[in-house]
Amino acid sequence: MTNAHPRTVPTRRQLLTRIGILAGSGALYQAMTAMGHAQGTDFTAPPVLSGVKPGTRVLVLGAGLAGMLSAYELRKAGYHVQVLEFQNRSGGRNISLRGGDTVTELGGATQKVGFAPGNYINPGPWRIPYHHQGLLHYCREFGVALEPFIELNHNTWLHSSEAFGGRPVRYRELSADFNGFTAELLAKAIDQHRLDDAVSAEEREYLRTAMQEWGRLDAGLSYGKGALSSGMRGYDRAPGGGPDGAPTFSTPFARKDVMRSGLWTWLAFHQRMDMQTTMFQPVGGMDMIGKGFNRQVHDLITLNCKVTAIHQDDRGVRVTYNDMGHGGVVREAQADYCVCTIPLPVLSQLDVQVGAALRAAIMAVPYVSSVKMGLEFRRRFWEEDEQIYGGISFTDQQINQISYPSNGFFSRGPGVLLGGYMFGPAAYDFAGMTPAERLEHALAQGEVLHPKQYRKEFSNGVSFAWSRVPWSLGCCSMWNEQARKTHYKALCAMDNRVVLAGEHASYVGCWQEGAILSALAAITQLHKRAQGVG
């Protein structure tokens, strides 16, 4: 079955462009998060750091998850730990926004969140795959309650402006038809002996049956209107009770429209390791994790410290910072070692005394930006009118997706959905708008998917543009293959007395799990170094 294909391998950029053309900007987001990134974890248990020399001091920069976990495990091992945090809160990018919260961004725009009590949006991380065992371990250890996050929902909308007359279709409709037509083409090719050189006589039988059953083909190996297809894609009139309970079948789309739509890209999306079920979220908002971590180490953290320099020599590490809680007065902290979790776009602008390789790595890692929109509506119309309970609708418009809350199902009050989650050019476009303009664009685009209710039920909203966040200057690291090859080892290797941690120092970039695993790797290195074996 090998096939010497004559075409050359497309570059990553070409591939992105091709998907982008086929399926809109949403696919860019998908492809960017899929390639060379973050689809698993190698966590088994926390490292055992034994034999610490009493009095050994570690300075941790940043009280996000990587910083707080480093502090937690290092103190447990016997180190003397101090954490400096830029913000007036711990948690880093682990944030939830609730009614009464204020968002102030670079450029000065300020938004006051107007959500009803109990509602929230997570502008940063918002879901936890089942295989992010490091994060899940600490959630359990720190008493953070988790509940299912509905990622795949067969009843959400898929929308392409170029397909099906611009009307959204249900995931189940597209999925059933895509599978059905794929199976029909292959089953008939096999049945007509067109693939006999590639498939043995024995396998032919299995394959034909597999295609027939999986694709819901009729006895003639055709996919079409009837009980088999409606049982997957849905009915025109659903089965009911009593004398008039018989269903009427729906009509599949045309094969060429299904294949041309590009919407099949979202079928594979949900099968990726990092999008598979079962997915989780903390009960009450993602920041319950940050708060859980904070409960363990809050006594070690000093807030409002704007680090300006990290110096080191044979005797130790010396960090200079402005104490923003006291008029910006310059202070200094000293330690034997330093775990630095400052995001690279910020770190690259500081006076950091490290070797050339690490310095080059800090400069080299690209960051991606993103914008998230949290929109509150007066009622959960997506549930009440459209039977959508959690999950994500995708569109080729700039907003890329609408995600419905996985909490508060069936409640009658106002609900908050994710009204846009943009990467790439769309994120920069939205970041360049005023918050009011962003809302207007999100409503205009979301209205295409929910024409009857989106304007009518809208109450208020908030946007979060990561490129305008002063303490991260972007959303997360976006390694490419070349940068990974050249700089990854250097970025993660301990540089004399300084070691970096954070999602950027992992193969699980843009996920909290990356912060967890990088922190464990960093403190393991630090401990070896302190023991004189690293």
Place this chain on the structure above:
Amino acid sequence: MTNAHPRTVPTRRQLLTRIGILAGSGALYQAMTAMGHAQGTDFTAPPVLSGVKPGTRVLVLGAGLAGMLSAYELRKAGYHVQVLEFQNRSGGRNISLRGGDTVTELGGATQKVGFAPGNYINPGPWRIPYHHQGLLHYCREFGVALEPFIELNHNTWLHSSEAFGGRPVRYRELSADFNGFTAELLAKAIDQHRLDDAVSAEEREYLRTAMQEWGRLDAGLSYGKGALSSGMRGYDRAPGGGPDGAPTFSTPFARKDVMRSGLWTWLAFHQRMDMQTTMFQPVGGMDMIGKGFNRQVHDLITLNCKVTAIHQDDRGVRVTYNDMGHGGVVREAQADYCVCTIPLPVLSQLDVQVGAALRAAIMAVPYVSSVKMGLEFRRRFWEEDEQIYGGISFTDQQINQISYPSNGFFSRGPGVLLGGYMFGPAAYDFAGMTPAERLEHALAQGEVLHPKQYRKEFSNGVSFAWSRVPWSLGCCSMWNEQARKTHYKALCAMDNRVVLAGEHASYVGCWQEGAILSALAAITQLHKRAQGVG
């Protein structure tokens, strides 16, 4: 693209047999529940029954969901309602078993449930599809809290004794490889111009790209070991953090093994309307629904009434029953109309005065039996050791499936899983065993999927054999096409003053939604008849 296929259409029986052969007895269960059954709902709102003549009396037989809902809506409309129930509890097949409960079955075997506090198993219905809007409506109206039921879990096991050396494989592995190889075969056939008569030049390009992206094919249109496939099926060593964070890729199975395994039947399974996400369960056990209904109508229900005869004439309906709460004394209840929800295997043995068509229908509807096993283990090893959070593992052994609880995720105490859910011959085999023998067989078969922990962590278990339940004598109705054609209308049509309700009087058989919709249809008929317009 039409294709006059020479083979004749296989009969339902042949199809079942073929799937059974390919994929084991589990597929029988799947096929039986898939064909001619239950994949939607036509509920929009409760019927409005206005103008009831004061004093009109309705006797409802059975206090399951259909009976209680009939009573609720009829009383609301102004009818005088009385409900007679055989058991010493309401709820019918809506049951949950908890520690301390007793199960006594025909034949005399009695089991005392030994689960720890908070644990339960649902021997009857256990999940609610998003489109069962009738049931969901009343859950909301009656204050029954719902939480997600995890149906599809990419990390559960698929097992065939005949495939992969008898070792279970992960759903994600099989799914990725099945899609990949399917896409590879079709993409190459298209690329090599073998399907040019079936696919236009324009569609060729779309199709090739669709297959490449959906199936995670490389530039040569091949599916194989690498970042693309491991990103779906999982890694040998998952991506991590720090210097050694690079993943190592897993090796796909051989195509012929994937296709021969028959396990692809479970890929389509989760895409069926009645198995799609988002699925729900009541918080605390399925019987929270029965209790919610009971709260509305408990004052109308008389328990322990064993109906023996239903007679009717021009003046009314007369039901004879033994009052089992008072030594079985014979009593009579009279009303103007009767809604009868007694399961047909029981009803067919009573003295029921109805016309020939309805009598024939009552006798004609086949019922299916099933057995469910609830097994308690000392810890949730499926979560702690195998990262399985909810969802279902399937096997071709008799137990058919192991379903992991969708509640209590990450808790440390003992957990209860569904250690077997059998239909057809396996159900009769298990029903013929003693409860202790059933447990032993369930453990021996479950051990194949969880060899390290199943025996070691087992604590106690209970089995529920529906064929041995005196008040239903089976699990639920199993209409076939012929019976549906001949008898369905007669079964659902009001017979003078008597109308039937229950899942058997619907196209949503074996689901609670069938009970809901049939009850609404029945009382609508009854009301029309009482108004002289039916």
